[in-house]
Amino acid sequence: MKINTLEKILKANEYPGRGIVAGKSNDGKYAVSAYWTMGRSAGSRNRIFVTENEDGTEVVRTKAFDESLIAGDPSLIIYAAVRQFKNKTIVTNGDQTDTIFDGLKKGETFEQSLRSRKYEHDAPNFTPRISSLLTVENGKFDYAISILKSDSGNGDNCLRFTYTYDNPQNGEGHFIHTYMGNGNPLPSFEGEPEKVEIKGTIDEFSNMIWESLNEENKVSLFVRFIDLSTGKFEERIINKNK
Secondary structure (H helix, E strand, C coil): CCCECHHHHHHCCCCCCCEEEEEECCCCCEEEEEEEEECCCHHHHCEEEEEEEECCEEEEEEEECCHHHCCCCHHHCCCEEEEEECCEEEEECCCHHHHHHHHHHCCCCHHHHHHHCCCCCCCCCCCCEEEEEEEEECCEEEEEEEEEEEECCEEEEEEEEEEEECCCCCCEEEEEECECCCCCCCCECCCCCEEEECCCCHHHHHHHHHHHCCCCCEEEEEEEEEECCCCCEEEEEEECCC
């Protein structure tokens, strides 16, 4: 598979929707995770990422910037986006973060835990649920990416795909997003996760993504670099709403 430049992909798509990147830094020292939100409506744009502490572990959540603007089903836009279970980092675009977390605690695999879920209940878009799981152990690193989506807009059928990457290479990652582009209804992502370059420091990588996202539609960005030798992490959060 050809390796692509994330910057070019994002600049060419005004509305990829929510996106997840998982990979390895070009110096080979870090597992890299990124997740961002975008929105077309006032409700979707009314979000920020915040960090909270639960039982001594950090959780990254979406939160309404202006609570007076909340309308409809808040579960589609307010959720835990990032959780940690032991040496595993869960990053998703919805409340399936909790489903995966609970599944791992019960001894289920990433894929098994998602069998109880399907795409989001926002017909006619049927927004895909995209998820990633990064595992760091004894200096080694692997990751998995999942997408649950409708069958070309058929809400009666859920298509389930899981991609696993056992030996990530330095400076490479994979990128999956919810939509192929703008539209009504929004067209779901198609194909395998795209192979992309991972380069630069955490600040350089974060700034590249943020500056490449469509200015009107971008909402929030989360980036985490996990040290493969210690498991400790450094992260950045950028919110358009301040």
